[in-house]
Amino acid sequence: MKNFDINEDPHRRFNPLINEWVLVSPHRAKRPWQGQNEKIHTDALPEYDATCYLCPGNVRANGENNPKYESSFVFENDFAAVKQEPILFEEELKPTFFKAVPERGIAKVVCFSPRHDLTLPEMDLASIETIIRTWQKEYTELGSVDYINHVQIFENKGSVMGCSNPHPHGQIWAQSSLPTQVEKTQNSLKAYFDKNQSNLLLDYLKEELKLNERIVIENEHFVALVPFWAIWPFETMIISKRHITKITEFTSEEVSAYASILKALTIKYDNLFETSFPYSSGIHQAPTDGEEHPEWQFHMHFYPPLLRSASVKKFMVGYEMMGEAQRDITPEKSAAVLKALPGVHYKNK
Amino acid sequence: MKNFDINEDPHRRFNPLINEWVLVSPHRAKRPWQGQNEKIHTDALPEYDATCYLCPGNVRANGENNPKYESSFVFENDFAAVKQEPILFEEELKPTFFKAVPERGIAKVVCFSPRHDLTLPEMDLASIETIIRTWQKEYTELGSVDYINHVQIFENKGSVMGCSNPHPHGQIWAQSSLPTQVEKTQNSLKAYFDKNQSNLLLDYLKEELKLNERIVIENEHFVALVPFWAIWPFETMIISKRHITKITEFTSEEVSAYASILKALTIKYDNLFETSFPYSSGIHQAPTDGEEHPEWQFHMHFYPPLLRSASVKKFMVGYEMMGEAQRDITPEKSAAVLKALPGVHYKNK
Ligand SMILES: O=P(O)(O)O[C@H]1O[C@H](CO)[C@@H](O)[C@H](O)[C@H]1O
Ligand SMILES: O=P(O)(O)O[C@H]1O[C@H](CO)[C@@H](O)[C@H](O)[C@H]1O
Numbered sequence A, B: 001m002k003n004f005d006i007n008e009d010p011h012r013r014f015n016p017l018i019n020e021w022v023l024v025s026p027h028r029a030k031r032p033w034q035g036q037n038e039k040i041h042t043d044a045l046p047e048y049d050a051t052c053y054l055c056p057g058n059v060r061a062n063g064e065n066n067p068k069y070e071s072s073f074v075f076e077n078d079f080a081a082v083k084q085e086p087i088l089f090e091e092e093l094k095p096t097f098f099k100a101v102p103e104r105g106i107a108k109v110v111c112f113s114p115r116h117d118l119t120l121p122e123m124d125l126a127s128i129e130t131i132i133r134t135w136q137k138e139y140t141e142l143g144s145v146d147y148i149n150h151v152q153i154f155e156n157k158g159s160v161m162g163c164s165n166p167h168p169h170g171q172i173w174a175q176s177s178l179p180t181q182v183e184k185t186q187n188s189l190k191a192y193f194d195k196n197q198s199n200l201l202l203d204y205l206k207e208e209l210k211l212n213e214r215i216v217i218e219n220e221h222f223v224a225l226v227p228f229w230a231i232w233p234f235e236t237m238i239i240s241k242r243h244i245t246k247i248t249e250f251t252s253e254e255v256s257a258y259a260s261i262l263k264a265l266t267i268k269y270d271n272l273f274e275t276s277f278p279y280s281s282g283i284h285q286a287p288t289d290g291e292e293h294p295e296w297q298f299h300m301h302f303y304p305p306l307l308r309s310a311s312v313k314k315f316m317v318g319y320e321m322m323g324e325a326q327r328d329i330t331p332e333k334s335a336a337v338l339k340a341l342p343g344v345h346y347k348n349k
Helices: A026-030 A125-143 A180-196 A200-211 A252-273 A318-322 A331-340 B026-030 B125-143 B180-196 B200-211 B252-272 B318-322 B331-340
Strands: A011-015 A020-024 A073-076 A100-102 A105-111 A150-157 A169-175 A215-218 A222-225 A236-240 A279-284 A299-303 A306-309 B011-015 B020-024 B073-076 B100-102 B105-111 B150-157 B169-175 B215-218 B222-225 B236-240 B279-284 B299-303 B306-309
Touching: A105 A125, A125 A150, A125 A169, A125 A252, A150 B318, A169 B318, A180 A200, A180 B318, A200 A215, A200 A222, A215 A252, A215 A331, A222 A252, A236 A252, A252 A306, A252 A331, A279 B318, A299 B318, A318 B150, A318 B169, A318 B180, A318 B279, A318 B299, B105 B125, B125 B150, B125 B169, B125 B252, B180 B200, B200 B215, B200 B222, B215 B252, B215 B331, B222 B252, B236 B252, B252 B331
Parallel strands: none
Antiparallel strands: A011 A020, A011 B100, A073 A105, A100 B011, A105 A169, A150 A169, A150 A279, A215 A222, A222 A236, A236 A299, A279 A299, B011 B020, B073 B105, B105 B169, B150 B169, B150 B279, B215 B222, B222 B236, B236 B299, B279 B299
8 A cells, every 4th residue: 555645645634723624635736727717917007097996086986085195094995894883683582593693893995005006015115014003003993992802904916806906905894703714713722722821823833943844934023834734725824923912012123024024925926927916815813802812823814816827726616615625736835836936026027 | 773674784694504604794785896707608509519528429638538428427537636545644643733634535527418508407307317316326336435434416617616617517526534514514413413303404494484585496395595694695505305314315206306496496597697607516415424314404505606797706705714704685685586587597588
């Protein structure tokens, strides 16, 4: 019988953050592609677009004018998925199958730059630091609203990620409940902490640094790596080296180091297929429920859909929806590919 | 304070099958769309395509020729995600973060029809019955292989669902482990069964039939409904009315009724936006581990991505990936829309 070779043989890997498995099929990385290709937008964007509702000075859907902002700019989402309005709710006695509870929240849009054409990898470090300070401010302000217990900072980049406007921006959805994925993560972190009196992600990071097989970038305060249990072909996670439960704990040195690793990672992403690389990213950190959360460790996920070129993405469909996530290329291979890419943006070569 | 109105106010609903929540934002259903539109393929397909590797008589990637099949036809996937080969595995003592285990399995492709241009809604009932009997046969045969404990039958339809060939076909991935989503479902069904000595899905179905708010189609043996906790805009579930744990328990009357509801549901789907409606579908049923599974109830999920037209889909991205699934249109509204659609395929009007 053949001995198990993790680089060659089909296997499952376990994600201890959410207690789910991923099916890995390394031998399948070579199958030919006959499916759908994504449209690629390669037209250079203008610095300012008169029809863009995010550009400085322009008018938004609700009729308001954006200020002539010069760094980042935050406003309330005109089509928010959650609303601030309090709702009177008396739980009715219904069979368990019809459990519904009102949800209160605040949704905001964060413009990263007045420039319509600049995404993170092409911004200067000072501008990225301003975005991080904006995230800190929003986390503090939203988190201090009495009914807000969780602040989700995220970015959808690229039309393939449902992003409706190329103007660089992210979103923040703050709400009363812990969203499902965050609750799962918190339960795992908490169980580990209670059992080991130490932090799951920090212990994991220590092992990853020792093995050095999935590290993409490391600086003094942060590491960007492909998690052992990554599901997307080029998924990564940025983890802070120090025990930090939330973004407001960063020293100003850490803010700079975070800006630097964000820029370096997104440059590698753009360089991978020489395209403006689409992804969803999001920060996972302690909830704002007023409790201490020593089990938490600040980290940021990047879930990019591209698989083998600027136009061929990985589909998480049939088997993945009914069964479990599945990948072909191994996390180790992906990390090696990303690590080997130049640190200079391809447009500046 | 305003009283909670489930048709208007943001709320969360609980999915008792996998213990996850979905955020529902009914007020947001009217937001304008500025994002990506899908390419639509409206060219009529030929009955036979000489370049299609699934058409009868044609040659496949591995060099083999398909037989001149006349109903359905099954073969082993040339690029299987799992392999039959046994693998020698000695668990090493590694930190909990690096849990990987080899996975054995068999992956097959099921051609639904020799006709390149016929999908389920356009096939006659006899042909759909043949597909169901093929699924029964495969479930039995694959399930009886000693190391196979789960048989996942599914279909990816449409290029937007990563389907690389329009020739009507589904897949079957059979493997040693219970995939993550199935394991979660089984745990919930089991917990409910142990507590109530009755079947979660059958009890749910009873309530749904009483309320009659989310039922799309009902026949003597099956119901198609939009689950109370659906995440996709037009998600549905087909449930058998009798307590049936697996597809092989169907009487031949039930096979006919299943064919009939499959056809009726997919006709409604095609009629919704007058397009060949994309989706991933999959059957959830008892595993083939040799145990009795009274907690299981045969059901089939349909996860269609389209939101408001043949070219505008719902994106499960940033917030959904980091936080939890989110929908705008309510399940009740979707069910009413589907229910009201004609039962005759739009091409035959
Ligand atoms: O097997 P296919 O049709 O080539 O591939 C399709 O279905 C598979 C199973 O859902 C997915 O893993 C692939 O991402 C998808 O493109
Ligand atoms: O808010 P946007 O950018 O209009 O919408 C995008 O991001 C949201 C949050 O991830 C998703 O719910 C939408 O499906 C997506 O199109």
